[in-house]
Amino acid sequence: MSLRTNTSFSDLAALFHGGASFAVLAHYRPDGDAIGSTLALGLALQNLGKPVRFLNEDGLPANLAFLPGSHLIEKPAPGQLIDAEIVIAVDCANRERLGPTALAALANAKTWVNLDHHYSNEGYGDIHFINSAAPATGEIIYDLLAAAQLPLTPEIASNLYVAISTDTGSFQYQSTTAHTYEIAAALIRAGIDLAKLCQETYESYPLRRVELLRHLLNTMQITHDGRVASWALTRDFADSIAMQPDDSEGLIDHLRSIQGVLVAASFEELPGPDRKIRLSLRSKSPAFDVGAVCAQFGGGGHRLAAGARLTGPLSDAQSRVFQALHETFS
Numbered sequence: 367m368s369l370r371t372n373t374s375f376s377d378l379a380a381l382f383h384g385g386a387s388f389a390v391l392a393h394y395r396p397d398g399d400a401i402g403s404t405l406a407l408g409l410a411l412q413n414l415g416k417p418v419r420f421l422n423e424d425g426l427p428a429n430l431a432f433l434p435g436s437h438l439i440e441k442p443a444p445g446q447l448i449d450a451e452i453v454i455a456v457d458c459a460n461r462e463r464l465g466p467t468a469l470a471a472l473a474n475a476k477t478w479v480n481l482d483h484h485y486s487n488e489g490y491g492d493i494h495f496i497n498s499a500a501p502a503t504g505e506i507i508y509d510l511l512a513a514a515q516l517p518l519t520p521e522i523a524s525n526l527y528v529a530i531s532t533d534t535g536s537f538q539y540q541s542t543t544a545h546t547y548e549i550a551a552a553l554i555r556a557g558i559d560l561a562k563l564c565q566e567t568y569e570s571y572p573l574r575r576v577e578l579l580r581h582l583l584n585t586m587q588i589t590h591d592g593r594v595a596s597w598a599l600t601r602d603f604a605d606s607i608a609m610q611p612d613d614s615e616g617l618i619d620h621l622r623s624i625q626g627v628l629v630a631a632s633f634e635e636l637p638g639p640d641r642k643i644r645l646s647l648r649s650k651s652p653a654f655d656v657g658a659v660c661a662q663f664g665g666g667g668h669r670l671a672a673g674a675r676l677t678g679p680l681s682d683a684q685s686r687v688f689q690a691l692h693e694t695f696s
């Protein structure tokens with residue numbers, strides 16, 4: 367079943383109308399879907415006249431500062447307590463990924479709502495609505511706002527467009543449906559500036575990101591009879607260019623794009639004394655479930671896009687993942 371829920375759009379609409387105050391947040395290291403969904407839902411609640419706090423454990427990434435309302439995103443401070451009756455977590459598969467500082471800041475909330483599209487979602491919170499058939503949480507938010515008859519302002523529509531566009535690889539990935547394109551059409555009718563939004567999303571990267579890509583391509587390995595393409599980022603290189611967390615967003619698509627490659631794998635040494643390795647996997651075939659591979663290492667995600675954190679060193683992590691991929695292929 368792709369839909370798991372203990373609520374309905376009409377109950378959620380009633381909650382939005384009846385709630386006194388709200389906080390909206392998404393996973394740490396937020397991407398376009400995380401921030402776009404946070405802002406779209408939060409702005410819609412604000413338009414209902416509700417007090418809304420917009421939070422993210424890591425704050426607003428620089429590459430998403432063009433989103434309307436992005437200045438509203440707060441990075442919670444340690445020890446800060448935020449007053450909100452209802453907390454809505456969007457695009458976040460488990461409570462831990464909301465971040466320890468954000469969770470502590472919202473400790474006094476009465477009701478927790480979990481709106482998401484990760485099939486690995488643990489169903490945390492008092493109320494959950496998890497549709498793993500949706501290609502982006504932004505698509506769920508669109509349907510929810512429509513069902514609740516909350517107006518689609520150009521600001522809300524722009525956030526939803528970026529949320530859906532970034533999580534679907536510009537409306538290309540497997541989970542993209544006719545409904546996704548119908549939503550895109552509705553967002554254009556709602557008054558977004560399409561060309562400008564796309565340029566801000568896809569053609570406004572810092573040079574640093576392209577330098578990172580050049581380096582990663584030099585570390586590229588093609589293994590498993592051409593079916594796996596991978597690269598690895600050491601902490602030393604990341605530090606040498608003062609890499610920002612969002613710099614690597616989407617770069618893995620360069621590996622996916624190679625003819626014959628079924629799985630793209632990216633390894634990154636994380637900061638910190640324990641030198642954990644972040645693994646990102648992307649699959650080009652629903653027959654090859656990278657979510658299951660990442661689950662073997664304590665991670666999760668979607669069938670076609672998943673991640674995990676492994677113990678280092680880098681070369682050990684690579685060989686364990688290569689072995690797991692080998693076993694899945696055979």
Ligand SMILES: [Mn+2]
Pocket residue numbers: 399400457483501502503533
């Ligand atoms: Mn998402």
